[in-house]
Amino acid sequence: MSTSSIKLSLAEYSAELMVYFERHKLIEIITRLMVEIGLVRPTNPQHWIATNIRRIADEFYHKCLEASYMANKIDYFKLPRHFHHRIIIFGRSGSGRKTQALSIAKRFNLVYIDAENLIYTTFFRNDITAQILHKAFMADVAKDKSAALSKVIQQRLLQMDALRQGWVLINFPRNVEEFTEIFEKFKIPPNKVIYLQCPEIMAMRRLVTKPDLGCPQNNCKYMEHEMLYFSQNEEAVNAYLARRHETIYIDSTPCFEAVRTSLWTKMERLPYVMGYKR
Structure with missing residues (x-):
């Protein structure tokens, strides 16, 4: 060895x-x-x-x-000095997931992981994980694709930097099955889910004013597909997350600085409780 x-x-x-x-x-x-x-x-x-x-x-x-x-603070509560945040940021496209994730990663020295970018780079590797991913996407079976994506994500979360520093993850999970997988079957599960709540109209306004509008993953057709997928899974995911202690809800309609302040405050002052609510 x-x-x-x-x-x-x-x-x-x-x-x-x-x-x-x-x-x-x-x-x-x-x-x-x-x-x-x-x-x-x-x-x-x-x-x-x-x-x-x-x-x-x-x-x-x-x-x-x-x-x-x-959702109250504990007077004498303080996170351990070397606490490892393991955070999922969930929300629709345009809710500010990437912006807030990068801010959190910098603030707490976490590894930033974008599942979409990770999957893209995995496709071009020459190993068994890439082969499984290719096969799943070629067959276009939702269950197989989720299983392949979970394998790629778990491998990344078990790398040395993520284990030692903690991490913040976006663009995965996206449905109830994937949330159940990451919470109950991953060796190192997340200890916080940040649900950025933003109305679809507000999110679309932000997306269409982005400077890179028209890029392969930032065009109107792709945005509509992402919004539709989120809407189809939103009710089920919200019901699942509402049952877990790890979930905190953040209104992401204000400006970036206001959302960041609210987010950091809750992360640092609310206790980390894991598991289902009774």
Whole structure:
């Protein structure tokens, strides 16, 4: 086994372990425990920890769940210093996904991943993944295309830079099946979905005023196709995302700076809770 393979395996293991810590809020609970024991200074710290750790964990879980349901901030909540954001930005074309994703990537030093560009470059590779992608798109079967796309995306998310820095992803997932796949079957799932909500009329106005209008992926026919696909899947995707703690909703109709401010505030102050709402 080569040195690079060993390093990648260790990075993948570390990332999976961090997902486990995030899911169960272990770092935050231990930090809170250390703060309280530092204030109380019990004569028998082992007995104090055994007596109080359940209370501290229950209090923190309760506050996190309440904040997630009510979209409220926790007074003493602060993300761990080396927290790895793994973010999906979802919304219709023209909602500002790319603009906000690039801004987030710069702000939090994340790897920016555009699924469309990734798929395009994969097509020109000479490996088994490219062959599977070619075959799926030639057959034009939606289920096979989603499976091939998921494989390409997961391979990219398991590369060293994404594992060590975290990532922000756009243009995938696009339907309920793909969202279910990335949340429940990926080794390193996202810990936040940012849903940029923008009316179709506003989004179309932005798209038709872009300076590169007329390019292969920025013409009226392509825009109409993208809007139609989003509209066909919007209700089902919205119903799915509304059931997950990872989802935050952002009104993306204001200017870029206003949307960015709202987005950064929620990312840094709302607790990260993973899984389905009960």
